[in-house]
Amino acid sequence: SSVTEDEDQDAALTIVTVLDKVASIVDSVQASQKRIEERHREMENAIKSVQIDLLKLSQSHRNTGHIINKLFEKTRKVSAHIKDVKARVEKQQIHVKKVEVKQEEIMKKNKFRVVIFQE
Amino acid sequence: SSVTEDEDQDAALTIVTVLDKVASIVDSVQASQKRIEERHREMENAIKSVQIDLLKLSQSHRNTGHIINKLFEKTRKVSAHIKDVKARVEKQQIHVKKVEVKQEEIMKKNKFRVVIFQE
Amino acid sequence: SSVTEDEDQDAALTIVTVLDKVASIVDSVQASQKRIEERHREMENAIKSVQIDLLKLSQSHRNTGHIINKLFEKTRKVSAHIKDVKARVEKQQIHVKKVEVKQEEIMKKNKFRVVIFQE
Numbered sequence: 001s002s003v004t005e006d007e008d009q010d011a012a013l014t015i016v017t018v019l020d021k022v023a024s025i026v027d028s029v030q031a032s033q034k035r036i037e038e039r040h041r042e043m044e045n046a047i048k049s050v051q052i053d054l055l056k057l058s059q060s061h062r063n064t065g066h067i068i069n070k071l072f073e074k075t076r077k078v079s080a081h082i083k084d085v086k087a088r089v090e091k092q093q094i095h096v097k098k099v100e101v102k103q104e105e106i107m108k109k110n111k112f113r114v115v116i117f118q119e
Numbered sequence: 120s121s122v123t124e125d126e127d128q129d130a131a132l133t134i135v136t137v138l139d140k141v142a143s144i145v146d147s148v149q150a151s152q153k154r155i156e157e158r159h160r161e162m163e164n165a166i167k168s169v170q171i172d173l174l175k176l177s178q179s180h181r182n183t184g185h186i187i188n189k190l191f192e193k194t195r196k197v198s199a200h201i202k203d204v205k206a207r208v209e210k211q212q213i214h215v216k217k218v219e220v221k222q223e224e225i226m227k228k229n230k231f232r233v234v235i236f237q238e
Numbered sequence: 239s240s241v242t243e244d245e246d247q248d249a250a251l252t253i254v255t256v257l258d259k260v261a262s263i264v265d266s267v268q269a270s271q272k273r274i275e276e277r278h279r280e281m282e283n284a285i286k287s288v289q290i291d292l293l294k295l296s297q298s299h300r301n302t303g304h305i306i307n308k309l310f311e312k313t314r315k316v317s318a319h320i321k322d323v324k325a326r327v328e329k330q331q332i333h334v335k336k337v338e339v340k341q342e343e344i345m346k347k348n349k350f351r352v353v354i355f356q357e
Binding site for chain 1: 295323
């Protein structure tokens with residue numbers, strides 16, 4: 001009958017509509033998937049870039065540590081060197097003091113008079 | 120016939136079920152998309168934050184490098200300074216030695232006696 | 239009629255096809271979701287790992303800053319120490335000069351003759 005035919009036509013249209021809808025969902029999901037994977041690649045590249053920079057900075061920081069150790073060693077040597085020089089200056093001070101004291105004695109002894117008289 | 124009507128009703132129910140299923144898939148996919156985008160935003164913020172901190176740390180590390188260069192320069196000057204002082208101390212030692220030697224001569228020469236007698 | 243029966247069978251097949259398609263989309267979306275979540279976990283772990291390393295490096299860099307401050311303090315003390323020693327050497331130089339000058343005087347005064355004669 002034509003009622004059944006109309007119903008069958010409606011059913012067919014609905015099925016076509018559903019098929020269209022399903023097809024558009026598949027497209028939408030695939031497009032979304034592509035965008036997600038693109039964003040993932042960008043983020044993974046950003047993370048890799050950060051990891052590389054972090055590695056370089058760590059290496060640079062390690063080198064700085066070595067330089068600082070060398071500087072500490074240099075400063076320690078300079079400090080020891082200056083202690084030596086200070087000790088020499090103190091020894092010299094003793095010598096100079098002795099010479100000054102002896103000079104005072106010489107100066108005292110050099111004050112003499114000669115008196116010659118006939119009784 | 121009522122058999123075809125029942126089959127048509129079953130077909131209609133199935134199509135409604137399929138439409139419902141498709142609608143729920145669309146909702147589910149959109150909800151999932153929202154969560155994924157939210158998580159992406161969080162990760163991208165975390166990555167940006169790390170990039171900023173890394174930049175600051177690199178700058179700070181560069182400054183440290185400059186300070187260390189200044190320290191090296193300072194230490195080099197101190198080392199040169201101490202070499203000068205050491206040279207002066209050594210020159211002074213020569214002067215002090217000469218004075219000590221001359222003093223010994225003076226001390227020897229100062230031992231004299233005066234004898235006056237009448238024959 | 240058999241025409242309607244064939245149409246009904248076609249409609250049923252199409253509905254089955256659509257149901258299969260919908261089921262495969264659900265599977266595909268869920269599989270994709272799993273992969274996305276797995277990739278997210280990997281990226282979030284990578285980001286956490288970078289954040290931890292960055293924190294350690296920042297701490298290490300801060301310690302380096304303290305060490306450099308100590309080194310600066312040490313160098314400052316050494317510089318002050320060497321200024322002291324230099325001042326002592328200069329004072330000593332004055333003493334040595336005075337002793338040398340006095341010695342010249344003594345040497346001059348020591349040249350004397352004694353003449354005794356009878357008129």
